[in-house]
Amino acid sequence: MSASVSTITSGKGGVGKTTTTANLAVALAGMGKKVVCIDGDIGLRNLDVVLGLENRIVYDLVDVIEGRCRLRQAMIRDKRMPELYLIPAAQTRDKSAVSPSDMVRLCDELREEMDWILIDSPAGIERGFRNAIAAADSVLVVTNPEVSAVRDADRIIGLIEAEEKGPAKIILNRVNQNLVKRGDMLDVPDVLELLAVELIGIVPEDEAVTVSTNRGQPVVLDSHSKAGIAFSNIARRMNGEDVPFVNMDDKSGLFDRLSRMLRTGGD
Amino acid sequence: MDITQMGEMQIKGIKDGLLATLGEGDWSELSFGLIEHIKARAGFFQGAKLTIDVGEHAVHASELSTLRDRLSDHGVMLWAVLSNSPITENATKLLGMATKISKKESSVLDRKEKSTPVGEDAILVERTLRSGVVINFRGHVTIVGDINPGAEVIAAGNIVVWGKIRGVVHAGVEGNEHAIICAMDMNPSQLRITDVVAVSPEKRGKVQPEIARIKDGKVVVEVWNSSHVRGK
Numbered sequence: 205m206s207a208s209v210s211t212i213t214s215g216k217g218g219v220g221k222t223t224t225t226a227n228l229a230v231a232l233a234g235m236g237k238k239v240v241c242i243d244g245d246i247g248l249r250n251l252d253v254v255l256g257l258e259n260r261i262v263y264d265l266v267d268v269i270e271g272r273c274r275l276r277q278a279m280i281r282d283k284r285m286p287e288l289y290l291i292p293a294a295q296t297r298d299k300s301a302v303s304p305s306d307m308v309r310l311c312d313e314l315r316e317e318m319d320w321i322l323i324d325s326p327a328g329i330e331r332g333f334r335n336a337i338a339a340a341d342s343v344l345v346v347t348n349p350e351v352s353a354v355r356d357a358d359r360i361i362g363l364i365e366a367e368e369k370g371p372a373k374i375i376l377n378r379v380n381q382n383l384v385k386r387g388d389m390l391d392v393p394d395v396l397e398l399l400a401v402e403l404i405g406i407v408p409e410d411e412a413v414t415v416s417t418n419r420g421q422p423v424v425l426d427s428h429s430k431a432g433i434a435f436s437n438i439a440r441r442m443n444g445e446d447v448p449f450v451n452m453d454d455k456s457g458l459f460d461r462l463s464r465m466l467r468t469g470g471d
Numbered sequence: 472m473d474i475t476q477m478g479e480m481q482i483k484g485i486k487d488g489l490l491a492t493l494g495e496g497d498w499s500e501l502s503f504g505l506i507e508h509i510k511a512r513a514g515f516f517q518g519a520k521l522t523i524d525v526g527e528h529a530v531h532a533s534e535l536s537t538l539r540d541r542l543s544d545h546g547v548m549l550w551a552v553l554s555n556s557p558i559t560e561n562a563t564k565l566l567g568m569a570t571k572i573s574k575k576e577s578s579v580l581d582r583k584e585k586s587t588p589v590g591e592d593a594i595l596v597e598r599t600l601r602s603g604v605v606i607n608f609r610g611h612v613t614i615v616g617d618i619n620p621g622a623e624v625i626a627a628g629n630i631v632v633w634g635k636i637r638g639v640v641h642a643g644v645e646g647n648e649h650a651i652i653c654a655m656d657m658n659p660s661q662l663r664i665t666d667v668v669a670v671s672p673e674k675r676g677k678v679q680p681e682i683a684r685i686k687d688g689k690v691v692v693e694v695w696n697s698s699h700v701r702g703k
Contacts, residue, residue, distance in 0.1 A: 303540065303544060304537075304540050305540075329567075331543070334536070334540065355602050355620055355621050356602070358601045358602040358619050358620070358621065359601060359602035359603040359621060361601060362565065362601030362602065362603060362604060363565075363566075363567070363603075365565065365601075366532045366536070366562070366565030366566050366567075367532060367533065367536055368531075368532060368533050398619060398620075398637075400599060400617075
């Protein structure tokens with residue numbers, strides 16, 4: 205077995221990287237895959253909270269790298285999924301405690317026994333970001349349909365290409381159909397036209413996400429949530445399934461234009 | 472001026488920090504040698520801003536980023552890479568580092584730039600420039616691709632874009648008032664020719680190829696029409 209390492213990043217903060225990582229990890233584990241997610245945001249850890257595993261942390265990523273514990277000891281097994289693990293970030297250190305080559309070594313050790321390694325990148329383009337993508341086989345860029353988030357996504361996609369980790373794939377998070385319809389939010393084709401990379405998922409804005417994040421219960425576990433369905437579709441696409449994009453707007457329009465774009469725009 | 476020398480490697484102080492000129496040889500040995508050199512004089516290099524001159528070496532982005540990481544482990548910030556190789560220059564720009572340092576300090580650059588008269592040289596860039604990328608060239612620049620918001624193109628001569636302009640374009644930067652900027656779809660966040668600045672109108676008309684130039688001290692943007700082009 206050799207795992208695929210996928211890094212979730214964005215450039216801009218607050219677009220939903222950690223929520224995305226947690227949900228993709230749970231969705232992949234729910235499909236019977238062995239998954240480990242690594243919180244790359246050293247000093248500002250969050251992924252443990254979103255997964256509801258905060259109170260189980262004994263050792264963290266920096267402990268493993270500095271040899272204070274074995275890798276297995278820092279892997280927290282999820283309470284719901286037997287094949288889902290979290291390696292939490294250290295809260296009391298900063299990004300310089302880890303180097304890109306440490307991440308490559310760590311992932312190489314994990315590859316043998318896992319199917320998926322998901323790395324949650326910190327915001328920004330500095331050391332933490334470079335650590336997070338150092339070991340990546342593929343990179344998912346999360347963005348929101350907002351000018352500033354898309355601008356940062358564009359910059360990050362360029363940096364990913366420069367590090368020869370490209371082409372990145374896009375997850376467009378928090379799309380609000382009502383705003384798009386009123387013309388007050390960037391449309392999916394607008395975003396794809398600028399970024400010119402493959403789209404792997406569109407996640408609608410959904411209050412259930414906030415509620416589930418606060419409870420440490422990823423929204424994919426809620427089969428009624430639109431965002432949850434969108435995340436599990438992304439996980440299926442990561443596994444090579446051909447899943448059509450969800451039609452969020454009942455009166456089509458967006459969907460038609462989008463599928464037209466995907467047909468003509470793929471390279 | 473402090474000059475240390477080891478093998479063919481030279482390190483000297485310049486206005487913008489330190490300049491290391493790597494000599495001939497295998498890239499991995501050269502970068503290893505540089506790191507060893509810095510380790511041996513950790514106190515001197517701590518917190519330094521470093522420029523490296525790699526000469527003809529073709530260094531790929533992954534190699535450069537590895538070197539940058541290793542240097543930062545030793546408290547040295549790599550901020551510029553001087554090179555005669557287009558591959559290295561491209562990699563440097565992709566990683567967001569400078570490819571030039573201020574002129575007076577670098578004999579390498581002087582030599583390179585004297586060989587061609589200003590404005591007569593030209594480069595072709597065959598990709599889309601994403602946010603954060605800067606192309607700065609003392610001549611004409613042709614881009615096959617888009618200039619995204621947050622990217623910048625600065626040229627002494629003309630800027631020709633077979634694609635969209637959304638970022639900042641600055642033509643005729645050394646004072647050439649006849650410089651032009653043209654694009655298939657012109658909607659820059661800012662456009663400058665010499666020191667005249669213009670921004671795109673809020674409302675856009677039909678998207679069509681357009682050409683910008685200075686007329687009576689103002690930037691004028693007109694629909695592309697071959698008869699508008701100055702004959703030589």
